[in-house]
Amino acid sequence: MNPYRRKAPTDPTSDNTNVAIAIPPLTFYEDGRDGILCKWLEEQGFSPEKTISDYLTHSSSTDTTRYSPLHIAARKNATHIIIILIHELNADIDAIGYGAVSALYVAAKHGCYDAVRLLCRYGASTAAQNFTLKSPLQIAACNGHHKVVSFLCTSATRRNRQNALYYACEGGHVDTVRALLEFGGINVNARTWMGGRSALHICVYHGHLQL
Numbered sequence: 001m002n003p004y005r006r007k008a009p010t011d012p013t014s015d016n017t018n019v020a021i022a023i024p025p026l027t028f029y030e031d032g033r034d035g036i037l038c039k040w041l042e043e044q045g046f047s048p049e050k051t052i053s054d055y056l057t058h059s060s061s062t063d064t065t066r067y068s069p070l071h072i073a074a075r076k077n078a079t080h081i082i083i084i085l086i087h088e089l090n091a092d093i094d095a096i097g098y099g100a101v102s103a104l105y106v107a108a109k110h111g112c113y114d115a116v117r118l119l120c121r122y123g124a125s126t127a128a129q130n131f132t133l134k135s136p137l138q139i140a141a142c143n144g145h146h147k148v149v150s151f152l153c154t155s156a157t158r159r160n161r162q163n164a165l166y167y168a169c170e171g172g173h174v175d176t177v178r179a180l181l182e183f184g185g186i187n188v189n190a191r192t193w194m195g196g197r198s199a200l201h202i203c204v205y206h207g208h209l210q211l
Contacts, residue, residue, distance in 0.1 A: 037084050044072050067097045067106070074103040074119065077112035086122050093124045100131040108136035108152065111145035116152070126155045138164045141180070144173035153183040161186055169199045172208035 046069065070091045073081040085091040094102050104124040107115035116136070120126065129135050134142070137152040141164035149168075153161055165186055168176040180186055191198050203209070
């Protein structure tokens with residue numbers, strides 16, 4: 001039996017509650033370079049000269065892209081790494097990275113549905129905004145990730161969903177607009193605070209007549 005492997009917590013992304021993944025102990029992260037996390041961090045461009053603790057001690061500890069390990073894992077939809085970072089190493093789930101974004105924001109922006117779902121299950125804030133005041137739901141709507149939008153709608157405020165509709169209309173994302181309207185609680189005739197435009201105005205202005 002591999003001395004570096006031990007029973008890990010059940011994978012929250014699995015429908016089978018008896019499924020577990022193998023994770024090396026923390027000391028192996030620190031001393032070895034062929035452990036799951038160490039190997040992954042090196043592949044993402046993190047310095048092998050630093051220990052995992054160096055990256056997790058401060059939320060601003062980042063790689064050359066100015067993102068923390070948790071942000072990178074969210075961007076890559078690497079749920080197994082997210083589990084290690086949060087469950088085993090107590091990484092701050094709402095730590096702010098470059099651009100004032102959280103890991104959930106990064107996952108939502110790139111349509112990483114599994115990462116979004118996992119981060120939310122661990123309690124990530126769905127209301128956290130970046131420096132342009134966009135929420136994870138709104139950035140997902142901007143990029144047309146309708147599956148992520150449908151999931152995040154369940155915990156979003158009406159105002160959050162309303163603004164997400166404007167962004168989806170601006171981008172011409174038909175499936176995303178449909179997902180928001182089907183969820184309900186949105187006034188399609190409501191106008192923006194700046195400019196006084198309705199969702200229809202935005203669609204026409206940007207040439208998205210299919211909406």
